[in-house]
Amino acid sequence: MSYIARLMALESYRQALTALERREADRIYCKHDLDHFLDVARITLLLCQAHDIEADRDSVYLAALMHDLGRLDRDEADHNVAGSVLAAQWLDAIGFPKDRQEVVLTLIEEHGWPGKKAPANLSEAFSLADSYSRACYYCPAADSCFWPPDRKNTHPIY
Known part of the structure; x- marks a missing residue:
């Protein structure tokens, strides 16, 4: 079973995802749900490919x-560190190798608004993808x- 499948099957992860989706059910702004998460992953990989990262x-x-x-515990900027703590527990629970965990945790801790410039590294690509995933022009x-x-x-970013 892949690490992604293990995470998706992990009960505590599923409970957290469901809790966040319920908390934001009436939110009129961009939601932080599974669709957003998958968009961020896909856009990050596309940006990395386009910029040789x-x-x-x-x-x-x-x-x-x-x-x-x-x-779930913090709002806006404070959520990065809280998310990293949760992520570390889940990475251990799914058996993700310790020597690879730092990359994942750094992406979570550092994601934020990088400005609209070409990404120079994975962390910048991830943060830019988080922003690019939002359809402000249709909101x-x-x-x-x-x-x-x-x-x-x-407009759509392509």
Whole structure:
């Protein structure tokens, strides 16, 4: 069984994902759900390919699947560290090798707004993918969104 499948089968992970989805059920802004997580993983790998950045698919997908789950305990910027603590427990539970865990945990801890520039490394690609995954140009709540105009995506990124 792949590490991704192990994580998805892990009861405590599934409970956390469900809890976050329930917490955000009435949220009018972008949600932090499985669709978002998978979008971040896919876009990260595309950015890495386009910019010749080395990326391990397992590490990228694991980080993406866990990167916003710290929002259960914290909001906005504080969720990175809380998410990393949860992720470390889940990585151990699925048997992900210790020598590969640092990459996953760093991606979770460091994700944030990198600015709209070409990524120079995996962490920047991951953070940019997190932003690019949002369809601001089609969002009914765009006018009241707290993101500054220069951060909002005005069209699909390709």
